[in-house]
Structures are given as C-alpha cells and as structure tokens.
Amino acid sequence: MxxxxxxxxxxxxxxxxxxxxxxxxxxxxxHPIPTTPEFDWFFERDAICDMHEGNAPYRPRYICCDMERFARQGSDFLRLDAPDNLDDLLMNLQILYQNVPSVTGRPVYVGQLDRLFDPYLDGLSDEEILPRFKRFLNYIDRTVASGYCHANLGPEDTRAGRLLLQADAEVQNAVPNFTLKYEEGITPDDFARLALKTSMACANPAYANHRMHKHTYAAPVDGPADGYTVVSCYNVLPIRGGAYCLDRVKLSQLADLATSPEHLLNELLPNATGALLEYMDARIKFLVEDSNFFQTSFLVREGLIDRDRFVGMFGMIGMHECIEKLLGPGHVYGTDPEANDLADQIMTKMTAQVQAWDAPYSEIGNGRYMMHAQAGFGDQTSSTPGVRIRVGEEPEVFFDHLRHCARMHRFFKAGVSDIFPVEPTAAQNVDALLDVIKGAFAIDDTYLSFYPSDSDLVRITGFLVKRSEMEKFARGEAVLADTSHDGEGNWRANHLADRKVRLG
Amino acid sequence: MELTAPVNKVIPFSLVDGPGSRCSVFLQGCNIACAYCHNPETQNLCLGCGLCVEQCPAGALSWENGRVRWDKDACVQCDTCIHVCPHKASPKIEWLTPGEVFETVHSYQPFIRGVTVSGGECMLRADWMRELFALCRAAGLGTLIDSNGCVPFEEHLDLLDVADGVMLDVKAWDEGTFARLTSGDVCVVKRNLALLAERNKIEELRIVVVPGWNDPEATIAGIADALGEKTATTKLKLIRFRRFGVVGALANANSPTDERMSELEALAREAGFGQVELR
Incomplete structure (x- = not known):
C-alpha cells in the first residue's frame, strides 16, 4: 500500500x-527548498535533522499571537467585536484558536491567560468564574488535543491566575501545558505555593526563570512588556511573533562520524552547523518570500503577529550520547568533570558559530538565529534531549544535577529545560519545592518542571500526556490527543518511568 | 583539641525535617531507647567488639588500635554491619568538627533554607551544635534542633540563642508510660516544654501514636495545659507508628487506624491546637 x-x-x-x-x-x-551537498551528506547520516517539519512550509512552525491585542480589538476577518464580558472573550478566543496554524496544524499557544482574563472578572464571583474556566480548559483539551499547546501565567499574582490554577487542578487535563513565569520578589511566595500545589496535583504548571527571559526579546509596541512567551516543549519565543522553524544538529549521531573529540570540534561540528544554517536560510526564505503566508494571513493584517517578530530556532540534541561516544566509558556526562568540560566546549563553539551567522528576516533576534535545546519527540532512541543527562545516569544529589543544568542552560536563549519526577509527599511541603526553584533560578537555571512520581499526567519531552491514554494507544486503540502517540513511543524508548525521583 | 561529634550521616535534602528544603544532620548516640525506634543502629556508639569486621562483604571494616575503622569509599552500603551488631550501634560514622559539617551543609546552598540536626539525640552534643549553628547563621542558614527532650535545655541556653527552634518529641505524658516506652524521664521533657514555650522556641511538637504503648489523649491534654494560650499557635504533628526499621517488642506491631488518628486530630483541635498535622 x-x-x-x-x-x-x-x-x-x-x-x-x-x-x-x-x-x-x-x-x-x-521539494521546493534547495539543499547543499554538505547538508545532504549530514542529513543522510542523521546528524542533522529537519524535525519532519514538512518539505514546503506554508505556515511558521510556532505562532504566538498577541491575544491581549485580540481581546482589545476583536477581529474584522472573523467578524468578532471586542468582547464586553468574560463569556464573549472566551468565545472569541475559541474561534480564534480554530484559525491559528502551526507545524501541528493547531495552535501551540493559547495566551497568557491570567493577564488576558483578569480585566474581565469584575462583578463575577469565584463560583461563577470557575465553571467557565473549567469549560474553557476542557474545550482546549478536547479540540486542540495536542500536548504542544501551551498557556502562560505570571509572574504577578492575579485573581485570574489563582482561579486558573484551581480549575486546572480540577480538570486534570494534558492540554494546555502551563508555564508560570516566576521571579522572586515579583511572584509572591503565596501564589508560588498555590502553583506548586497545582503542579503536585496535575503536573502543571512548569516554571520559567522570568528574570532570565524577560530581556530576551524587545517588547512589541503597545504589547506585553516582557516580550516573550513559552510554547510547546519550552520554546521561549517573541510574543506577537513566533518561530519560523526549528532544525537541529544531532550531536549523538555526529559523534558516530568522529575519529576523535578534536575531529568533532574542529571539522564535523563547524561543517554540520554551517550546513544547517544554510538550510535554515533557505527554509525561511521560502516561507517568507514564496509561501504567501505572511502576505495573506489575517493574523498579520490585524496585528496579532508581525513578520519581523519571528525567529529561526537552531536546535541541538543528544549531548549525553555524543560525550559518551567521544570519551568512552568512565566519563559519564553530568558527573564527570572532563565530560562536562567537553560538553561546554562543544556548546561554546556551536553557539559562537550560530551567533556569527547573518540570519535573514530575523530582526527580533538582532539578525541572529536563536539557540534551542531540542527535547525530541516520538520514539527516537539514542538521543537524550538537548543537554539533559540520560535517564539512569543522573547525579546522586539533586543539587548537583541542578548545578549542571544551570551551567548548560546559559547557551540557550530560545529554551532549554529539565523534568523532575518528585516524591508525592512533597505536596505536603511545597515550601521545599519553592526553595529548590529559588535556588536553581538564583544560579541562572532557566526552566524546570516537576510532576509527582505517581501521577497519571506525566511529562515526556516537556509536553504532558496521560499514562492511561498512552496505554490505550499501545493497545492499538485510537486516542484523541496525538501527543499520546509521540509520548507512548518516547516513554518506552527512553525509559522515562525510570527517571530518578527527586526530593525523596 | 577541636570539638568533634559522631556523625551518622548528612542528607542534602529532607522534606520532613522542618519547613522548606533543609539539610539534615544525624548524630550517633542516644540517651533513651524507644520501643518504636526506627533507627536503632543510631542508639549507641561502637564498643569496638569487632563482630562486624569479619562479616563485612566489601572489606570496608578493619581493626585499628583496638577500634573498628570504616573505609567509606570501599563500603557498598549493604548494612550487614548494622544487622550483625548486637549493641544497636554502627561502625559507619565519622567524627567531624562543626566546621567540617558546615562545609558540607554550605555546599548545598542556595537550594536549602536551613539545617536540622537530629539523631540519635543531638542534644548530647549541644556545644558542638552551638558552634555549627553559629557558622550556619552567619551564612544565612536556618537552624533547627530535633530532640527527644530528655536533655535539659536549661543547661544549654546559649545554644538556644543560635537555634531558630526545636522540634520536640513528647512521647508520652504519664511517667510510668514514658519510662516503659523510652526508658527515660518525662519530667525533663515537661520542663523543656515549658522553657521552650516561654522562649518561643517550639518549631513543632510531635506525638507518635503507638497502640497500647502510650497515652496520646493525656499527652495532648497535658501539652495544651502546659502551653496555655500558646497552644493556638503551636504546631502539633500526630505521627502514626510504623513498623519499618523497628526491632524488638514492636517489630510486628500494627499502625493505628485512620479512624483513631482522625479522633486524635479532632481531640487536638478541641484542646486548642491551631495547627494539627497527621503523618
């Protein structure tokens, strides 16, 4: 067939x-995008990868609409007036979501929901709001049905934020994924505690270091001052913009071609990086110049996105296996100083090359592509996400693990993350979790997430799925959320159930 | 000579030894012997009988000047030494100065908010603890004492000056019951309770509910009476007895039922406790 x-x-x-x-x-x-012989050589050897984004991009990979602007102005194209009340707003958003594309065909970003909803809550009691929020969250879960879909909260404490956390804990959905922008001094402890209790109840939200992210992108005119949002598996992107594409160097596979660490550092790495940069140029030029997306989309016309607020994400994956192959047994990435130093050297070199490249149509990135630690998808084996430490090789002491994370996070402005299952009893001492977040963020860790080790909702590369749904799919049954497909394979292939449980 | 204490272990992170993320330091040696002790191997210091040396499968124990020497790096943590020890002791301890322990604790900053010293019975090393706490405080770390209450705090008021508070066990209220359960003297515990309450140094009070062995109703009432109006602001933890790690008479005893624990929780609230937690 x-x-x-x-x-x-x-x-x-x-x-x-x-x-x-x-x-x-x-x-x-x-096959409209030309490739170079160099690209083809690495591509055939699986050392660079286009993330199966499709040969002829006719929409950007990720779109981060300025939903607050949408709320203020309604939409001519969708024939929607600006909302007068919460019900209008929720309906308008539901209609908009049906019209926001992405690489998955569905929105990866549904808004900074607390900021979006808070102005519409006056005159409504909590009892009136909660069922509305729960219906709205269920609507997203059942219609978008993709774990790559993301909502943001914080860093301020708001009534809407609190009620959304409460609603999310009650509905127990995998979609949307939530990120709380957290900054000590801005996010009150009390609000952070509520968020952490929610994380221990439904694995949401995850935590972004707002202090580190808020200066990544210039704020849009009349838009949110922090300028960024977190979508999909923790991509930090410009609000009112997004990402054209995400392509990646698979260091794990690149190491298979290397005769020595020097060979990788001095020849393979610069060549693969260069080939991928050229490919990204061609891909983005096709999208911007030929696909007519930006020329025709009502999202552009109505100012919900601006073409000049899009970036290309330069990704990497498989540092753990790369180091293992280069240095051999005895030098375990994450715990061995020599292994960690080599990883640092690789990232320093790759980042410098990417940052020296003149990227087309990348105004918001100051003419540069943005580095992203790609976390994988599907059932790929042999490539641990980004710069994470492979499951089973984690340092004994959690704090050593976090220090390693922080060291490697510094290279990635467009997102890098870690996932920690924690002792379910941590729910009774969320202050301890808060201390860990404060400590990690103080040493420049940029993003972390927790889920209770006995939870039905679990994180795969960053997206959430229900174990029960993965089991259904594994039995050959159809399931609503297609991230359960990716999750099922990845969960098994990468032994994610064996992640070291922290805070025990 | 610099002060040292027998350290059984330092765990970088504990969820259950006080508020927030804390490093816990466990000292070897106790002054009582509770029937429900979960870590009986921490009760006594090694006598040097040497029974464990020949049994160690990893060759991590040896004789040195009439004492058992433990090679930390060779140890595989199989706990054979602990299982064969007839004296409720462990050869796996290190005599460390306050400065040495502080270095370890300090290395876990900024992920922890404080240190909790436990045991064994840490109050047997009050002077050592005072020095450790002074170092911790200077580094911005909180300091808590986890005590069975059988060492008089009135003799160690300078320690209280550098301690944020005490997590105090009140294992029983009646003298005979307390003595049967612990071999200790509850009068000292009661004096400590009054002294610590007066100085606002009670971080939390704990009652382990052991069916047939102690008197939680009387203990709750006795504490409330002793604390007076401070009862409302004192945190009381009611802990289920669990047989895990227990040896001797209670090795196979049952835990109290959920109903029993709920009754006691209700009773504690009636007695005026504002914060009651079941564990």
Missing part, C-alpha cells in the same frame, strides 16, 4: 489525525 493508503486505512488514528497525516504526506511530495 502507498503511504497515503496506509494513513487512510489506519485503525489507530482518528479522522482528524488522518487529515493531518495526509496533509503532511501531500506536502512532502513537493
């Missing part, structure tokens, strides 16, 4: 999932 017929006749895909797969297969029949 053809690839198309395989999709058409599949028994474990929903109608919506078949539609998405068929669209991808159709897109991949075209």
């Amino acid at each position: 053809s690839e198309f017929m395989d999709i058409i006749t599949a028994s474990n895909l929903t109608y919506g999932q078949k539609l998405i797969h068929l669209a991808q297969a159709a897109e991949n029949c075209e």
